[in-house]
Amino acid sequence: MFKSIRRKLILLYTITTGLILTTVMILAILLSRQQLIKSKTENFQNVFFNLSKNIQMDNIVSHLWLSEMEIKNNLIIHIEENGVALTYPGAVQYETSRDVLVEKIKNLAKKDHINTKISPSSTNEVKSSIYELKGSKKEEYYGAVLMVPEKKGYRTLIILQSIGNYGILSFPYNMVFILLDILGILGFYIISRIVVARSLRQVEESRRRQNEFIAAASHELKSPLAVIQANASALTIQPEKAEHFSQGIENECRRMKSLIEDMLLLTMVDAKNWKMKNEWVDMDTIMIEMYELYSPLYKQAKKELELNLQEDVLPKLKGDGLRIKQILAVLIDNALSYSKENDTVILKSYSKKNQLVIEVIDHGIGVSEEKKKEIFERFYRVDTSRNDKNHFGLGLSIAKELVHLQGGNIHVKDTLGGGATFMIHFPVSKISSSNV
Numbered sequence: 001m002f003k004s005i006r007r008k009l010i011l012l013y014t015i016t017t018g019l020i021l022t023t024v025m026i027l028a029i030l031l032s033r034q035q036l037i038k039s040k041t042e043n044f045q046n047v048f049f050n051l052s053k054n055i056q057m058d059n060i061v062s063h064l065w066l067s068e069m070e071i072k073n074n075l076i077i078h079i080e081e082n083g084v085a086l087t088y089p090g091a092v093q094y095e096t097s098r099d100v101l102v103e104k105i106k107n108l109a110k111k112d113h114i115n116t117k118i119s120p121s122s123t124n125e126v127k128s129s130i131y132e133l134k135g136s137k138k139e140e141y142y143g144a145v146l147m148v149p150e151k152k153g154y155r156t157l158i159i160l161q162s163i164g165n166y167g168i169l170s171f172p173y174n175m176v177f178i179l180l181d182i183l184g185i186l187g188f189y190i191i192s193r194i195v196v197a198r199s200l201r202q203v204e205e206s207r208r209r210q211n212e213f214i215a216a217a218s219h220e221l222k223s224p225l226a227v228i229q230a231n232a233s234a235l236t237i238q239p240e241k242a243e244h245f246s247q248g249i250e251n252e253c254r255r256m257k258s259l260i261e262d263m264l265l266l267t268m269v270d271a272k273n274w275k276m277k278n279e280w281v282d283m284d285t286i287m288i289e290m291y292e293l294y295s296p297l298y299k300q301a302k303k304e305l306e307l308n309l310q311e312d313v314l315p316k317l318k319g320d321g322l323r324i325k326q327i328l329a330v331l332i333d334n335a336l337s338y339s340k341e342n343d344t345v346i347l348k349s350y351s352k353k354n355q356l357v358i359e360v361i362d363h364g365i366g367v368s369e370e371k372k373k374e375i376f377e378r379f380y381r382v383d384t385s386r387n388d389k390n391h392f393g394l395g396l397s398i399a400k401e402l403v404h405l406q407g408g409n410i411h412v413k414d415t416l417g418g419g420a421t422f423m424i425h426f427p428v429s430k431i432s433s434s435n436v
Contacts, residue, residue: 002204006196013192018185025181032177040163044130044142047073048159052146055079055157056125067091076141076160078102082153083117094162096135101160104133105143119154120147209377227252265398276405277320283356284314286321287349290328294336302341305332308348315351315428319406327402330395331360331422338364338420356426363419372412376400 051069055061066077070091076098079086090098106116108131120126126147133141139162146157231245231252238245291307298305317324328347335345339362346361367375376396403410408426415421 002200002207006200009196009200010189010192013196014185014189017188017192021184021188022181025177025184029177037163040142040161041130044144044159044161047075047161048130048144048146051077051159052125052127052148052157055146055155056148061086063088074162076101076158076162078158078160080116080156080158082119083156094135095137095139101133101135101141101143102158105131105145105158105160108133108143109145114145114147116145116147116156116158120149123149125149225252225256263394265401276323278318279321281317281319281321281324283317283324283349284309286324286328287314287347287358290325290332291347294329294332298336298345301336303336303339304342304344306344306346308346310350312351314349315356317356317406317426318429319426323402323406327399327424328358328360330399331424334395334422335360335362335364338362340364351428354428356428358424358426359421361415361419361421363415363417366414366418367412367420375412376410 061079066079066088068091069075070077074092076090076092076094077088078098079088094101109116109128112128114126114128126145128145131143133143135141141160141162143158143160146159148155148157228249231248235242235245287307287309291305295305332345332347339345343363346359348359348361350357400410403424403426406426408424410422410424412420412422
């Protein structure tokens with residue numbers, strides 16, 4: 001599914017950005033062409049003006065000078081005296097012959113009532129506008145006509161300048177823009193792959209964790225259901241042991257209830273629907289209460305729970321006291337499960353740099369370096385705990401979420417001499433040390 005979404009997003013991103021880039025390139029081509037035409041037009045006007053002055057001032061025009069002007073300015077210069085062309089073959093040849101081009105420009109001038117075969121009716125020079133015309137190969141030219149009256153008749157100057165082909169899709173002028181456009185689209189494609197991959201990575205990870213959560217939850221629910229079914233079947237076969245089988249069913253129901261409550265809590269946290277109380281919490285009282293609650297359980301398991309508090313009163317926290325107890329219960333119960341017989345687990349709390357620190361220190365099997373982050377994942381359990389039906393692997397993940405909801409952080413480190421130490425850091429308000 002994600003592969004299909006990734007392909008569609010990459011395609012959409014590439015097409016969208018590609019269309020925008022292509023549009024910009026087309027506009028750039030049009031603007032560049034417009035500027036080029038303007039520059040060519042101005043250049044032709046300057047050349048035409050200079051040649052007109054020279055023709056009017058000099059009665060004799062040398063072939064050498066005409067050749068130099070044609071080669072230098074990419075021109076065709078055609079001069080007539082009283083309608084008769086001068087015997088000048090021209091220094092520059094184009095795809096279309098000179099005679100054909102000269103005839104075309106004469107026809108264009110004739111439409112503007114400028115007839116090169118008839119002497120001007122006035123004593124003033126007659127100058128045409130600048131014409132655009134195409135040759136036999138669709139190459140483009142600028143052209144203009146000047147007729148100058150003289151004592152013995154008139155002189156005609158026809159100038160054409162090749163400007164090549166500057167159409168929208170001309171080649172090779174626009175090849176640079178086309179190559180840039182292709183490279184740009186390719187670049188956007190590569191960028192889109194990176195951006196989409198990064199965007200979907202978190203979604204894929206969330207989806208993976210969700211699937212793992214569902215699979216693990218299904219597995220955990222399957223076990224008590226199987227036990228309930230087995231006890232129910234045995235109950236019909238051996239009714240005289242009804243009390244024993246009923247007790248088994250009741251125990252498994254309690255396990256299922258606990259698992260479902262934990263799952264609902266995590267679901268509410270994920271949906272951000274969890275509401276926490278925000279009140280002043282006396283941490284000395286909570287630490288003592290949790291010690292008194294779990295001390296008998298430790299003695300029953302032939303273990304010892306030790307309470308270690310700083311001499312000064314612990315700073316009060318702004319948070320949810322019930323949830324703080326729930327966090328401590330997870331850690332203390334976890335230490336009870338993984339510590340050895342006759343071990344001592346230390347419940348410790350102290351203040352440090354505007355923080356309240358809580359430590360639960362055990363000397364059990366410990367946590368390897370690569371597993372230190374995984375233990376806070378949902379349904380994670382070390383192998384030695386697989387046979388413990390009271391642990392579903394949700395406790396530490398719940399504790400982590402509850403700590404984060406109250407602005408704190410939790411991590412695990414190695415205990416000196418072996419074991420694991422879980423540390424919680426809660427931020428302390430500046431006014432929390434006062435008696436609120």
